[in-house]
Amino acid sequence: MAKTLAEKIWAEHVVRSAEGEPDLLYIDLHLIHEVTSPQAFDGLRLTGRKVRRPDLTIATEDHNVPTLDILKPIADPVSKLQVDTLRNNCKEFGVRLHSLGDVDQGVVHVVGPQLGVTQPGMTIVCGDSHTSTHGAFGAIAFGIGTSEVEHVLATQTLSSRRPKTMAINVNGTLKSGVTAKDLILAIIAKIGTGGGQGYIIEYRGEAIRNLSMEGRMTVCNMSIEAGARAGLIAPDEKTFEYIKGKPHAPEDFDAAVAYWKTLFTDKDAKFDVEVEIDGDSLEPFVTWGTNPGQGLPLSANIPSPSDFASETDQIAAKNALEYMGLTPGTPLKAVKIDTVFLGSCTNGRIEDLRAAASIVKGKTIASTLRMLVVPGSERVRQQAMSEGLDKVFTEAGAEWRNAGCSMCLGMNPDQLAVGERSASTSNRNFEGRQGKGGRTHLVSPQVAAATALRGTLSSPADL
Amino acid sequence: MEKFISHTGTGVPLRRSNVDTDQIIPAVYLKRVTRSGFEDGLFSAWRNDPDFVLNQEAFKGGTVLVAGPDFGTGSSREHAVWALQNYGFKAVISSRFADIFRGNSLKGGLLTVIISQDEVEKLWAAIEAEPSTSITVDLDSRTVSYGATTLNFELDDYTRWRLMEGLDDIGLTLAQADSIDTFESQRSKLKPTTLPIRA
Numbered sequence: 001m002a003k004t005l006a007e008k009i010w011a012e013h014v015v016r017s018a019e020g021e022p023d024l025l026y027i028d029l030h031l032i033h034e035v036t037s038p039q040a041f042d043g044l045r046l047t048g049r050k051v052r053r054p055d056l057t058i059a060t061e062d063h064n065v066p067t068l069d070i071l072k073p074i075a076d077p078v079s080k081l082q083v084d085t086l087r088n089n090c091k092e093f094g095v096r097l098h099s100l101g102d103v104d105q106g107v108v109h110v111v112g113p114q115l116g117v118t119q120p121g122m123t124i125v126c127g128d129s130h131t132s133t134h135g136a137f138g139a140i141a142f143g144i145g146t147s148e149v150e151h152v153l154a155t156q157t158l159s160s161r162r163p164k165t166m167a168i169n170v171n172g173t174l175k176s177g178v179t180a181k182d183l184i185l186a187i188i189a190k191i192g193t194g195g196g197q198g199y200i201i202e203y204r205g206e207a208i209r210n211l212s213m214e215g216r217m218t219v220c221n222m223s224i225e226a227g228a229r230a231g232l233i234a235p236d237e238k239t240f241e242y243i244k245g246k247p248h249a250p251e252d253f254d255a256a257v258a259y260w261k262t263l264f265t266d267k268d269a270k271f272d273v274e275v276e277i278d279g280d281s282l283e284p285f286v287t288w289g290t291n292p293g294q295g296l297p298l299s300a301n302i303p304s305p306s307d308f309a310s311e312t313d314q315i316a317a318k319n320a321l322e323y324m325g326l327t328p329g330t331p332l333k334a335v336k337i338d339t340v341f342l343g344s345c346t347n348g349r350i351e352d353l354r355a356a357a358s359i360v361k362g363k364t365i366a367s368t369l370r371m372l373v374v375p376g377s378e379r380v381r382q383q384a385m386s387e388g389l390d391k392v393f394t395e396a397g398a399e400w401r402n403a404g405c406s407m408c409l410g411m412n413p414d415q416l417a418v419g420e421r422s423a424s425t426s427n428r429n430f431e432g433r434q435g436k437g438g439r440t441h442l443v444s445p446q447v448a449a450a451t452a453l454r455g456t457l458s459s460p461a462d463l
Numbered sequence: 464m465e466k467f468i469s470h471t472g473t474g475v476p477l478r479r480s481n482v483d484t485d486q487i488i489p490a491v492y493l494k495r496v497t498r499s500g501f502e503d504g505l506f507s508a509w510r511n512d513p514d515f516v517l518n519q520e521a522f523k524g525g526t527v528l529v530a531g532p533d534f535g536t537g538s539s540r541e542h543a544v545w546a547l548q549n550y551g552f553k554a555v556i557s558s559r560f561a562d563i564f565r566g567n568s569l570k571g572g573l574l575t576v577i578i579s580q581d582e583v584e585k586l587w588a589a590i591e592a593e594p595s596t597s598i599t600v601d602l603d604s605r606t607v608s609y610g611a612t613t614l615n616f617e618l619d620d621y622t623r624w625r626l627m628e629g630l631d632d633i634g635l636t637l638a639q640a641d642s643i644d645t646f647e648s649q650r651s652k653l654k655p656t657t658l659p660i661r662a
Contacts, residue, residue, distance in 0.1 A: 043633075076494075079494055131539075159635070163562075193481055225561075255481055
């Protein structure tokens, strides 16, 4: 029977299925970080269980870690305890760990692909909702809670029901200056933060094929912001080329490619839902509200609650505008920004840094704002430095930091103050996400860079 | 895990949609390495507001949270479930939950109940009119009842059985260890491993 890509990968990983019960699904790779794992390791200790497959498990420190003075002891004692707990747990249970100072330390979803342990046809989980990032390689990758982290550690499986499948077909060609980030923000605005709920999304179509692997990661990363369980893209030559030469690329590369080439949605396969997006008409896109679905083209004006049809959306818009301190009718381009954050698992990879650097090169950021550049991993940081990008940013007046999740979620000292407004390349504009009382506009790296130069939300075309 | 068969308590109306897990518990509260003590972080940004529903005398002691649609969106943090449980909630009622939050809640014994938005609105009105309204969430009959109203809700038989028996998911899976061994023995050798480390 014709199958979608997600159905094929799922079927290959079913250990056991029984009528009326969830499938028992084998997990090929389990990524670990310090925030969602301590209670899971404790659970193993309490029950005398081991990590079943340390060789399919890998850990790094990302959520809590400082991006300055990384070789000094972590100043916040609670963060330090959490990081130390991860170090002790990894040692006790034999799990590979990349700690601060190590070239492969960084945001867990940047680390997996750069090591080559993220490959097509896999099932990948992590106690982090942005695990969907790895779907860019044609893998089923999704976030889990701590109870499930413990379950995977103990059994290398998860008990789960197969989600339904949704195709998002992006036809046409993205205009120059329109990025993967603009595309996914536009998709979320169209289908809503609950639109993908219960589905694995497969992104398809010409505009998706034309994205680089890193652009595809940006798209898949934010699948969760549309409520989807996972998002994936069928692998192709770009995928194979990206993996080739990575430390954990398959030794028998040709055999692996032969398998990977079987990973596509069959011609006659049926998705439960299909959504069409016109890639030609997209523009740079930013959020104005407090959930990632509250976004508009950068050329638009701040909406009014009365622009929305349902009472629920009207109330949500009213609350969001109040929190964000915005007046309906104001052009988005008139919104003044205090902090630009370039980084995160969404947009903290080398291409993102290059794109932003090419815009700020030889220029100076607005005196009214600060700009933080936080590479997604130490390896990305070193690559950027070898290309001189650190100098480009610091000469423009930006701060060049060490790798981590940083201001994406403000668990470390990189936070917004009350009322402070950011243009952020991260993934969530929730109330208080980047610091209590902080106000977030989600943007692409290009818009972030142009905004840093002008001081108000801007696209490179405005320069 | 504690068995969940039936719970009766009073309700707390949370008239908001898209309550994400950063609202349920902000990241700065996630630094504990235990499963307890997360109640201080629950809805922390809103708790400063004396009018916030949890600060209103009438709703003190409520154990059934009744929320707007798309409750629990965002991060996979199970701390959101723990914060609600640590605070004293036994069940959350909404017309729609985010997938990961729902999964976490049902693994952890916090019952998440889906009813239509119309029914949520009626329940809000009933609780606001009379905060002492007793609400029963009964897993055996898969019903929510208050006053003269009884509503059916759906939950698959397997999850219902697991919650009613208070069963540990890992224990259930380890009973299938033979199937896992067999699967592993046939697993493709092309799949990557993280060990030994390759540079």
